[in-house]
């Protein structure tokens with residue numbers, strides 16, 4: 001079945017006439033949604049904890065900033081863009097008790113709805129507009145007159161206007177300039193978790209880490225190992241992004257291609273591990289493990305973060321990254337970027 005895709009003419013911004021949209025959170029996605037919607041002429045209010053450092057940033061951009069409770073109370077559409085693990089409590093304590101009758105609830109990821117951590121009563125439309133890119137790119141592309149594609153879904157549609165709201169929201173975000181693909185909360189949540197665990201983060205990070213360790217344990221210089229298993233990855237991924245797997249293979253030597261076919265470490269055992277992880281996503285056990293740990297103050301998460309921030313490749317990484325001029329131009333290592 002071909003995917004259903006909507007473009008610019010499929011969204012109608014007049015859906016927002018006389019309506020207010022609250023954006024809860026002003027992080028990666030929050031700032032992009034608030035600014036893009038505002039610049040598309042939508043009446044936006046940002047909901048934040050009064051102590052949040054982001055209050056200042058949002059106000060500097062000329063946005064109206066209120067407490068989460070006050071923003072939720074006056075909004076006709078509420079986009080929840082706090083971290084996934086924080087959404088359930090923000091919902092229960094500050095959003096749900098203050099909702100206007102029939103206010104629409106929106107998300108950029110299906111986690112809390114799909115796993116049942118947030119259950120809006122059935123009179124509230126529930127929809128998703130999930131950008132397929134980091135928030136800073138969503139903002140940058142919008143400002144450049146383009147857009148980042150989104151996947152969109154409707155979970156509850158009590159009045160029959162949930163899709164109009166969804167497409168109007170996607171248009172105001174700039175996303176219909178690129179395209180919106182129809183999905184469901186279940187499909188988006190399960191595939192998103194699968195991709196980040198097995199390929200984008202858990203897959204690639206582990207390949208890089210292990211590749212580096214195998215080479216250096218065998219006596220090769222760390223600097224050389226770093227180039228071979230980490231640095232060149234970006235260039236390969238850029239080619240993949242432009243022209244898929246065929247372009248990245250085409251651009252490499254025949255030696256590299258032949259080795260790719262016959263000497264890869266990824267085998268059918270990896271497929272079995274992927275299928276096992278997919279089951280843990282589908283049956284909710286991954287979500288349960290993550291949320292229970294978060295609710296207990298995230299002891300396991302924090303321990304793992306500490307452990308993984310000292311992997312051996314990072315002993316040489318900062319020195320080598322500094323050799324590349326483009327890395328010295330405003331792009332920082334993670335701990336600097338977060339400080």
Ligand code: NAD
Pocket residue numbers: 024025026027028029030047048049052054068080081082083084086090108109130131132133134135
């Ligand atoms: P983030 O961590 O960058 O920002 C979260 C924001 O929420 C911050 O402004 C923070 O101050 C605020 N916040 C945290 N706890 C809060 C609380 N208790 N009350 C009020 N505000 C609070 O988050 P993000 O990465 O933008 O993710 C937001 C949502 O977007 C998530 O559902 C995520 O899955 C989804 N998403 C993110 C990306 C991405 O590129 N980061 C891409 C697609 C979808």
Ligand code: MG
Pocket residue numbers: 192195196
């Ligand atoms: Mg994702």
Ligand code: MG
Pocket residue numbers: 109192193196
């Ligand atoms: Mg994700």
Ligand code: MG
Pocket residue numbers: 228232
């Ligand atoms: Mg090479």
Ligand code: MG
Pocket residue numbers: 249250251252253254
């Ligand atoms: Mg070639």
